[in-house]
Amino acid sequence: MSTEALRPPPSRPLSPRRGAWMRPLVGGGLWPAVPAVAYLLVFMVLPIGTLLLFGFVTIERGRIVGDSFTLEPMLRALSDPLVWRLMWRSFWVAAASTVLCLLLAYPVAFAYGSLRGVWRTLLLVAIVSPLLTSALVRTYAWLVILGGRRGILNQSLIWLGVIDEPLRILNTDWAVLIGMTQIHLPFMILPLLAVLSERDRRLEEASLNLGASRTATFFKVIVPMSIPAIFAGLALVFAVSYTNFIIPQLLGGGNYSTLAVQVYEQTIVVLDWTRGAVLATLLLSTCFLFVLAIVSLGSRLSRWNEVRR
Amino acid sequence: MSHLVIDNVSKSFGELPVLRGCSLSVEKGSVLTLLGPSGCGKTTLLRTIAGFITPDAGRIVVQGNDISDMPPNRREVGYVFQNYALFPHLTIAANVAYGLKVRRTSRAEVARRVEDALRLVDLSTFADRYPAQLSGGQQQRVAIARSLVLEPSVLLLDEPFNALDARLRLTMQIELRKLIQRVGITSIFVTHDQMEAMTLSDTVAVMHKGVVEQFGSPLDIYDRPRTAYVANFIGRANVIPGEVANGHFDDPARIATQAPAGPAVLVVRPENVTVEPATAGDAAPGWPGTVTFTTALGPTVEYEIDCGWPEPLRAIAPRSPGRPQAGPGDRVVARIADPAAAVVLRRQDGAHVH
Numbered sequence A: 001m002s003t004e005a006l007r008p009p010p011s012r013p014l015s016p017r018r019g020a021w022m023r024p025l026v027g028g029g030l031w032p033a034v035p036a037v038a039y040l041l042v043f044m045v046l047p048i049g050t051l052l053l054f055g056f057v058t059i060e061r062g063r064i065v066g067d068s069f070t071l072e073p074m075l076r077a078l079s080d081p082l083v084w085r086l087m088w089r090s091f092w093v094a095a096a097s098t099v100l101c102l103l104l105a106y107p108v109a110f111a112y113g114s115l116r117g118v119w120r121t122l123l124l125v126a127i128v129s130p131l132l133t134s135a136l137v138r139t140y141a142w143l144v145i146l147g148g149r150r151g152i153l154n155q156s157l158i159w160l161g162v163i164d165e166p167l168r169i170l171n172t173d174w175a176v177l178i179g180m181t182q183i184h185l186p187f188m189i190l191p192l193l194a195v196l197s198e199r200d201r202r203l204e205e206a207s208l209n210l211g212a213s214r215t216a217t218f219f220k221v222i223v224p225m226s227i228p229a230i231f232a233g234l235a236l237v238f239a240v241s242y243t244n245f246i247i248p249q250l251l252g253g254g255n256y257s258t259l260a261v262q263v264y265e266q267t268i269v270v271l272d273w274t275r276g277a278v279l280a281t282l283l284l285s286t287c288f289l290f291v292l293a294i295v296s297l298g299s300r301l302s303r304w305n306e307v308r309r
Numbered sequence B: 001m002s003h004l005v006i007d008n009v010s011k012s013f014g015e016l017p018v019l020r021g022c023s024l025s026v027e028k029g030s031v032l033t034l035l036g037p038s039g040c041g042k043t044t045l046l047r048t049i050a051g052f053i054t055p056d057a058g059r060i061v062v063q064g065n066d067i068s069d070m071p072p073n074r075r076e077v078g079y080v081f082q083n084y085a086l087f088p089h090l091t092i093a094a095n096v097a098y099g100l101k102v103r104r105t106s107r108a109e110v111a112r113r114v115e116d117a118l119r120l121v122d123l124s125t126f127a128d129r130y131p132a133q134l135s136g137g138q139q140q141r142v143a144i145a146r147s148l149v150l151e152p153s154v155l156l157l158d159e160p161f162n163a164l165d166a167r168l169r170l171t172m173q174i175e176l177r178k179l180i181q182r183v184g185i186t187s188i189f190v191t192h193d194q195m196e197a198m199t200l201s202d203t204v205a206v207m208h209k210g211v212v213e214q215f216g217s218p219l220d221i222y223d224r225p226r227t228a229y230v231a232n233f234i235g236r237a238n239v240i241p242g243e244v245a246n247g248h249f250d251d252p253a254r255i256a257t258q259a260p261a262g263p264a265v266l267v268v269r270p271e272n273v274t275v276e277p278a279t280a281g282d283a284a285p286g287w288p289g290t291v292t293f294t295t296a297l298g299p300t301v302e303y304e305i306d307c308g309w310p311e312p313l314r315a316i317a318p319r320s321p322g323r324p325q326a327g328p329g330d331r332v333v334a335r336i337a338d339p340a341a342a343v344v345l346r347r348q349d350g351a352h353v354h
């Protein structure tokens, strides 16, 4: 027998490229999800589909004019520089607030792992409690805090002598960014929490034992192992930030607009359903693309995760 | 001065004392084996040496330097974890390279040393796989390679061979032993396997309930166990209760002893017991009894004899086809073949007497 025959076969590729999408169905892995998928189809995909359809038909006096499929409203929107400006603002505000969320959430989730008993419970309650109040109420609270001369923030800073003139925060990008980051923070903390608090401490010990400092261990072991959770949080927070219209509308002021705000205004205020539906189509499809990009970057960075047994 | 000294180390987890005044010393380049039942504190002791646990009392000294307060990443004490603790997000090669990269070793040297280490554990072809794609035994070898590649001055191995099959285990033991000798690594092994302890180590420490019960060369511990517990843990032993009076154990063989008068136990290895058929008028002192069970093992036969004690007396005698052999129900007399090899120990309250 040659030594060639004794060699183990080469490693199997991490992601089989062909037929991979079929596998969960064949293995029965997806069947338990069927009720949820059916529910979503009837109560989410169908209404959204109908709504989006409005952008491609002619509507007269609240009725769809039969057989009137048209790309005209969509093409008009795409050639409108205002739409592109709105989309750009939606994007960068969401992206900036998502990154801020990650930077703020990671230490909290990390600290949670080293707390015990009642402190752990208290922190968890503190993290999820914002989710128990309505986003509208919380946004109004920010109005009170950030608002003009008599806002809590400016009054405190002036009283402390840090500033002489009130800061103009409300009705700027900053207000939107601050509000969005605070309100969406739990969506970033929760996925990180699960992974960071359940992590295997022996890996950190192994890293220390091999001579790595605590900082090196953090960046070479803890962070890479939490990549799946990081990207889950990024995708989640980006999606809710990109499509949120309440926060930009209230904290950004009357002249501040994003793609999501425009969808709201066109459908509810202006009652131009066609334009509203076209903008909604753009909002949803770009959101989908961005989330897809985030998720696929995440899985590229954690390909080792695929082989976990 | 020994290379590694563990001086009176104690540790409690809450109310539970896990290490109680453990003292050990290991010479440079020699191998110490920690033997003991599950839960006796072996892993805790190793973790204390590696710096993951701060002892409540006592010192750990390497080459004359007290390292008790040194952070684990500065100790240069290799540790092979009981559950391997391989980094799941790194390939096998990257796992082995981890410590070298942290030390900013040059790329070429990292590649060379990783290759050598993987060749040593016979895993060169697996370099690009991830730990989850390896069997338990293969992962164990990666864990060993990952520590060895750094050539630490002290190496701690927590049951490093428990997932390997018998043949690979032997190969690994020999290879590791050679490497330890060549590089001069002072090492401590934890094992449940007494054979492994005998073959691998220069010294053996038997732990029991957080205490080092005996510490010495393997044969010394086998021949002169200091407690009944040790006698039973290293090899098998008959522990026969009795009394010491006038410098003799009060038993048919009247074995001389230095032990003080009072309750005592006699420790006799099964191979030191001879079995003969009971014949009337037999003068030589012995224990009469009835054979209850025999196991023929080819070259030897093992008897269990009921002598009226709570535990049967065990004896191992040579066997050959021509020779008559006692069977269950036979009346026999058991005698100690070599009184000098039997050990008399004081019977302590709470001491394990089997």
Ligand SMILES: Nc1ncnc2c1ncn2[C@@H]1O[C@H](COP(=O)(O)OP(=O)(O)OP(=O)(O)O)[C@@H](O)[C@H]1O
Pocket (backbone or CB within 6 Å): B013, B016, B018, B036, B037, B038, B039, B040, B041, B042, B043, B044, B045, B082
């Ligand atoms: N972090 C901890 N907190 C509380 N108790 C602990 C902790 N670590 C270990 N123990 C206890 O200390 C005792 C000794 O544990 P240790 O892991 O050292 O045993 P061991 O001798 O290595 O056993 P095994 O052979 O099963 O690995 C056990 O009773 C265990 O329950």
Ligand SMILES: [Mg+2]
Pocket (backbone or CB within 6 Å): B042, B043, B044, B082, B158
């Ligand atoms: Mg252990």
